[in-house]
Amino acid sequence: MSDDAAIVISVRDLVVGFGRRVILDRLSLDVLRGEVIGVVGASGSGKSVLLRTILGLIEKRQGSIAILGIDRDAADNDELREIGRRCGVLFQYGALFSSLTVVENVEFPMREHLGLPPGLRHDVAMAKIEMVGLKPDDALKYPAELSGGMTKRAALARALALDPEIVFLDEPTSGLDPISAEAFDTLIRTLRRTLGLTVYMNTHDLDTLATVCDRIAALADGRVAALGTMSDMQSCDHPWVREYFGGTRAHLAARGSEATAAT
């Protein structure tokens, strides 16, 4: 990754709080085009809050956020819609529309944003569903009939519906068994290569961090405490980061990923 690669998300001096509690305190973070960035942090450290603020779902107190070169504060409605079209989001619990089938869920953003003929829309939606590893039969199921892993895949298919440039994933592998989680990691790697995605991912899965992410941002005390690759994390001296990445599990994950890379 070269230094002058285009910045697709730029967060500057962001302050977010609820009532008297400040969750994010003058946080700054840049995401580069084409990279997979993993945001880690203890439970409750504000990963979801940061993601939701970037998406404009939570009001910020100070600071600026620019996505794809568009400043959120200065953007008019058309530009906000444009951002919505170029970003896909996988929410922590899927957030699939419960009264629509999987394929209707995937078609939904296309229906809203693109004037596609129904036949083509259906074909592309089915293509996306198969690309995320679901079977064509699953397309007609309702969200309540899906397992946890299938829900995440279906939600990812919907996030990818409009061929976004950036996808946001909130804990994509949490709540999955290790095998499903690994399959999901592989899927994200493949899709990222196939579709040229930039991926912003909240996670606390060490395997995911080691195998999928180009860079890792560790969130602590409302800021980015450390930023860099897995090995940077292991040599970082921030107490929380050291504890998190210094454990045996982290070393195993890192070694595992080297093995994967070598094959």
Add this chain to the structure above:
Amino acid sequence: MTHPPQLTTTTQGLLASGAWTAAYLAVLERITGDAGARESSGRIDVAGIVALDTFGAWLLERLRRRIGPDAEFVGVPPHFQGLFDALSKVNQPAAKAGAGNPVLRLLERIGRATESAGVDLLALVAMLGALGEALLRVLLNPRRLRLTSSVHQLDRVAWQATPIILLITFLIGCIIAQQGIFHFRKFGADDYVVDLVGILILREIGVLLVAIMVAGRSGSSYTAEIGSMKMREEIDALQTMGLNPVEVLLLPRVVALVIALPLLTFVGSMAALYGGGVVAWLYGGMSPEIFIARLKEAISLDHFKVGIIKAPFMALMIGAVACVEGLKVKGSAESLGLQTTSSVVKSIFIVIVLDGLFAIFFASIGM
């Protein structure tokens, strides 16, 4: 920096170039629509494509499949190879289910509707049985009674419902009296309006109106509550803790309803009689003393009993239907709405049918 997509026919095959992305969908649809028929060599040269997304790639793939099974892409830029590969695997034609004969489909629908009515009836009977069983268990061991929950439900369905029930029954009493006076006056039979109001309200209208309002107000909220608990697996959670959801959730609600409906029927009937009296006084010129004196002659305790006896049975049916429908809710928000509507419709229907059956019963025993 725009490169509109192009598709040209050459002797070597088709030549695709430009940006094949969603932004140019209209153009893409048009140019891929009629190409292919002219093409015979089975080669699509895609080296000139500068931008590609899933939509463009799928249109190319669809074109390739239309040309023939051995048509192929040539000159695929390396960074698009993955997308071409991914799309070549998807949307393989599957056997389509036949549409079927329209007469058969109609017959099938009728059959399914009949079956589902039967299943509903069975579910209702099963629910009454489960409630009865839970009640028995509670009676044998009164400490299992969920007193707090029952009182809370009673507060919601009886106390909080009182104002609206009073208002509506009062107005209905007024309307019946007004219509009675208006029409009876032609025959000089004004006084009989008291008989009309008294008997009609105590025997039929009071309880029916209150039951319908309770079905709409409390039955629907029971269904929605139970349904959303079902949706979030709260009911499953109760079950795994070894608790019986019927006893914990349903029985207190139904018991509250069975207690509430007679009370509400009583206050509703009184309000309706009061409304009738007020109209008779202001509109018909009948003084309250005379109204009350006539009312004493016109009605007997039997009329009152006929009305009030029906109330607990109606409440039981409303409660049972609400529970059955609530438990039928599946995962989606839509099914919650559907089941809530169907709970109200079914319980009103059952209330009216029950009223008819009671009318036959009371007539035959001479009450």
